[in-house]
Amino acid sequence: MSRIAYFGPQGTFTEQAARTLTADDELLPVETIPAALAAVRKGEADAACVPVENSVEGPVTATLDGLAEQELLVAVAEALLPVHFSVLARTDDAPIRTVASHPHALAQVRQWLEVNLPDARPVAAASTAAAAVAVQEGEFDAAVTAPVAAEHYPLRVLATEVADVRDARTRFLLLRPPGTLPEPTGADRTAIVAAAANRTGTLAELLTELATRGINLTRLDARPTKGNFGEYLFFMDFEGHISEPRIGDALAALRRRCSGLRFLGSHPRADRVAATIQTGASNDDFTGAVDWVAAVRRGELA
Ligand SMILES: O=C(O)C(=O)C[C@]1(C(=O)O)C=C[C@@H](O)C=C1
Structure with a gap:
């Protein structure tokens, strides 16, 4: 049985995500995203479940920052809730008079609050469930x-199904120390974070390495390096799995171009959407081209 640290306390969306990603594992609620990652790095948990991206409010910056620093953690699975x-x-x-929640949650109900609780002041809490605990405690x-x-909490339900944007979704990651990678399924996602020189065209060059290999980007976020003002780390998610020749080829090219590159995982997509493959960019095309060069080098082909 594995121990899974999750962004808690009990009753968060992240707990729900952790339950969909694990079987008989022991779930350990922790108060913050950095604490969930630290639990794995310190060996107190085998994996961590944290939110990474919301369809309305965008990236969960605590997760991105936590993955760019300290010991490497790698995503092995994702959930979409x-x-x-x-x-x-x-x-x-x-x-x-006050209504508390995680900032991502408050951002997703802003209009509802303006209409239904216009006199209530929104207050940021560590998580949605931490807000419930704070209400219980007065x-x-x-x-x-x-x-x-x-x-989980003996509170009165004022409203349900509250959302300014219908069909909003949050994506969660299950993160582990580096080890065996999940098998490719044909509907996978690879994640990296890249540090590149602060000069004209750098980001365009990195994206071109993906584009010329027909690799579809699914997310791009920039976070400050926290060192020199104006310098950024680029978080990129794209379709495909590192075991595929076309993805390996792209990662090798990025590795050459970047001053720092972290591989953050290749795992099945929760929505099971298969990768789009352009003409000339299939794995067979890549291996076939490498075989052709080898044959030319051996003098077997003109
Ligand atoms: O506070 C929670 O319940 C969480 O799991 C965090 C979180 C987030 O980080 O976006 C997850 C989903 C919702 O979008 C709101 C909050």
Whole structure:
């Protein structure tokens, strides 16, 4: 049985994601994303489950920053959860003057709050479930939470199915120390973070290495290096698996061009969308071309 640290406490969306990604594993709630990653790095957990990307509010920067620094962690699986919220309050009839939640959650219900709780001040909490705990303890009046939080905390449900954007989704990663990679499935995602020289055209050059090999980018985020002002790390997700010749070829090219390159994992996509392969960019095309060069070198082909 593995121990999986997840961004808790109990009742977060991340707990729901961890349950879909693990079987009989022991789930360990921790208060922050850095703490979940640290638990794996310190050997207190075998894997960590954390959010990485939301379809409305974009990247979860604590996860990106945590993956770029310290010991390498590699994503081995992902989950994609639909995100709509419940609004919970204490059972007394106190007026709702403050409403707490994770900043990503507040951003996804801004319009709903303006219409339904116009006098309530939004307050950032460590997570949606941490907001529920704070309401229970009397610190805030209401919390915007995952629906499952209502089962964990004895609070009054003011509203359900709350979301400014229908069909919003959050993607979560299961991260482990480097080891055996998941097998390729034909519907995989590879993630890297690249450091490149601060000069004209650098990012365009990196993207061109992917584009010329027909590799479809699924996410691009920039985060400051936190060193020199104006210098960035580029997080790229793209279709495919490192075991495929076309992906290996692209990664080798990026490795040559970047001053630093971290491989952050190749794993099956939660939505099972197969990679788009352009003419001339299939794995057979890549291996066939390498074989042809080898034959020419041996003097077997003109
Ligand atoms: O606070 C939680 O419940 C989380 O799992 C975090 C998180 C996020 O980081 O985006 C996950 C999904 C929702 O979009 C809101 C919050």
